[in-house]
Amino acid sequence: DGFAAERLFSQGYSYTYDDVIFLPHYIDFPTDSVRLSTRLSRNIPLSIPCVSSPMDTVTESHMASAMASLGAIGILHSNLPAADQAALVISAKSRRVPLLSSPVFLSPSDRISSADDFDSKPYVLVTESGAADSKLLGYVSRSDWESLPEKEVKVFDYMVNSSDYVPWNSDLGRIDSYLEEKKRDLAVLVKDDEVVDYLTKDDVERIKGYPKLGLGTVGEDGKWMVGAAIGTREQDKERLQHLVRAGINVVVIDSSQGNSIYQIDLIKHIKLNYPRLDVVGGNVVTISQAQNLIQAGVDGLRVGMGSGSICTTQEVCAVGRGQATAVYKVASIASQYGVPVIADGGISNSGHIVKALTLGASTVMMGSFLAGSTEAPGAYEYQNSCRVKIYRGMGSLEAMTKGSDARYLGDKAKLKIAQGVVGKVADKGSVLKFIPYAMQAVKQGFQDLGASSLESAHDLLRSKTLRLEVRTGAAQVEGGVHGLVSYEKKSF
């Protein structure tokens, strides 16, 4: 019944996730026993198969630490100076909580004269010099300040004296007990005499309310694992030096067409100079592209060209591939060399994640799925009474003006051509909440297929036990909600 993937994907069509559907198999285990543990690249184990895209509206420190806390990983974008990208790495790795409060610091001799001095934060922290790397002396709470009759105050006169702190690598449980024992609302995190961040009791309660996923992604250094993107220009070698010093665990070479002499030379350079650093190459969509990068020594392959929600590459350049076909083809060769595949772009629901993983990917990389979350960079704005955040392609003119043109131009082209757009996505809340739900949905999909893990899904694929079919246009309409005048779209 149905077709094996090998036959379906060898008929000359470029299929995307929505074009194909899997036939259900046999269930002999409960949903909760499905294991989603996997690898991003040869040496980076993850407990869930999710990766955040190196895009400047998706992954900065907050997203990277939240993804790591979920057992996933974030790849920091490179659309900023090398030193600033390295600072994002350090920031993401300098705490073991999935939060970034970005404290405001003042010294005792500073004055607070308006609410702006709190920068929308509930506390300002007071240190000797008013900088993060000086002795912690105490804090001023915004609610205390608001209740003062005289608003122009000297910090020294109103601060709560307290040099109490918890170590930077305290987990949520430890911080919770600290707040409980000390009867406090605030836990300041300190690392090597430098104040890293703080957490309030409300933060802890909120995070405790989210579903638990299990182990976070922690490296040998005891810190969150974090990846970072670089381009293929000569100056990217210097950028990489900064990033390695900052402690990255994996580097992703960010190219829309990765099968190039520039990338192959860079992979060889990295493998020679940083033998302990995993390198993800890409992007590729064909077997021969993948073979070239595997031969050059990559530890992981990123697959996708023009499948992203903000991409216009296929329209502008007439190259690319349907994402289901691309993932299947590249994974079929990469698996022979033990190189994990990242299915990058085009994920807009949990069914797409099931399809990508079952067709051979080890992880999915997501942009739009994560943009609009609390942890994505940028402030919320309102559009037609909807809370939205900006999400833009790294090949959009706006992003390229800031520097990301390396990914799309490769060399020194003088005329910039956009290969992406700028848009807005709705507020989705915290990734700490919706990723666990998405993973539960993926487990249910795996259960329907009779796959209790990613390895067993890949075994079903290769043994041709996995059967699939192409959906006609009408079948796709039938597979979605239809025939209703209106309905409320809520997944959890």
Ligand code: XMP
């Ligand atoms: P999703 O569908 O998750 O896709 O939003 C994210 C992926 O899209 C790629 N990307 C681009 N591709 N033009 C492109 O052709 C662009 O401007 C662009 N920006 C990002 C990238 O692979 C990302 O992970």
